[in-house]
Amino acid sequence: MLDEPKCCPVAGAASAWSMAHLEPHNARDRILVAASTLFCRQGFAATGIDTVIDAANTAKATLYKHFPSKQQLIEAVLDAEGETWRAWFFGRLAKVQAPANERMLAVFGVLQDWFSDPGFYGCPFINAVAEFESSNGAVRKAAEKHKSHLITWLTAQAIEQGLPDPKETTRTFVVLIDGAIVAAQHTRDPSFARTARRLAECHLRDVSRKD
Amino acid sequence: MLDEPKCCPVAGAASAWSMAHLEPHNARDRILVAASTLFCRQGFAATGIDTVIDAANTAKATLYKHFPSKQQLIEAVLDAEGETWRAWFFGRLAKVQAPANERMLAVFGVLQDWFSDPGFYGCPFINAVAEFESSNGAVRKAAEKHKSHLITWLTAQAIEQGLPDPKETTRTFVVLIDGAIVAAQHTRDPSFARTARRLAECHLRDVSRKD
DNA sequence: TAGTGAAAAGACAGGTCTGTCTGTTTTTCC
């Protein structure tokens, strides 16, 4: 999806972080949006192809023309959902006009907005890896790819700040981001983003002092 | 399981954190152990009853006599796996002869041992909630119950240390523990436990200073 | 030794799953 921008955000949709809120313009996009919604809310294995067909108001042959197997549909959903989420996430962060220090901490404000959405269901990649664990290499690869984008961004910020050990700071942020996501998903309490932010501030103070 | 201790650890088993390494003494325990292993490694929905039967070397009628439905088997597995894990985890922590300060930080050492086990597959409760998300209330409840044990222990430690805000310290540790688990699961790198520990130290220094 | 109950083995029903195939209708584009 979105090779050419055939999907555009629904007017006034609050939840630009998810594909589920795009207005699909063709059968392929409709299938992707429906599959994404269902897979992420009911599980990948628990959602049947027929359910996707019904939700997408399409035909079986059409689905299998665009996505030759359910496995490939799952991969396409993760790919598209990841791209949508990252566009939203990094887009929000790019608007932060502040020193790298503050921009890095702004991550947790954006996360809190995500957690506060009533449709928040956790991170699709964390959920997918949790569901398939070791039994689906392609899903793990998709998750790795997604996380590598995050890591690249975080490391760049750490370097821009001139922190002594950018890699360790990145690892620190990864733990905090994953932890906040899971805690918020389980408790439905978005304020775990604040808890994570406080820890991040603590870490940044700590490593700056050592200079 | 374990109403009376009919299961005992396999001699020399390194991985006492999981039911999968107990020596089952009757059909019911064999089913629980097999189901636990399969559910946690291939997913709950993706694992069929017949697969469990085969792995447990038992008969279908026997399984359905002890667990009237797959849903109830899932709940029993989570219950038993949680109890086994907590017995291992808190047992390890109880052996730590040190001030509450150190005992709380010792959590991350125990976690690292868990992550280092080749059979580590993440936290069964995080994985189960991820798989079913909102579509299975009983699973969410089981996860809540498990986490509440952890929270009780953490809060008690924070109070024993005389920390100014035990609840906030507990929330902090919850984020760090969840984050370390997920990061280690995805990367298969146990040292995320150390990263989390450093953050915890940072937090404890911070809240102690404010006294 | 006869009886009792737990477990094994596996056939079976009824439903759902993925994926294929055959037509018909709609859209698109020249």
Next chain:
DNA sequence: GGAAAAACAGACAGACCTGTCTTTTCACTA
């Protein structure tokens, strides 16, 4: 307006799913 591509509708095959049921085996006990 007419040809080509795309999408719709749905029957169908074959596998697999959960859950029930019957029959056989076996261990223990009165």
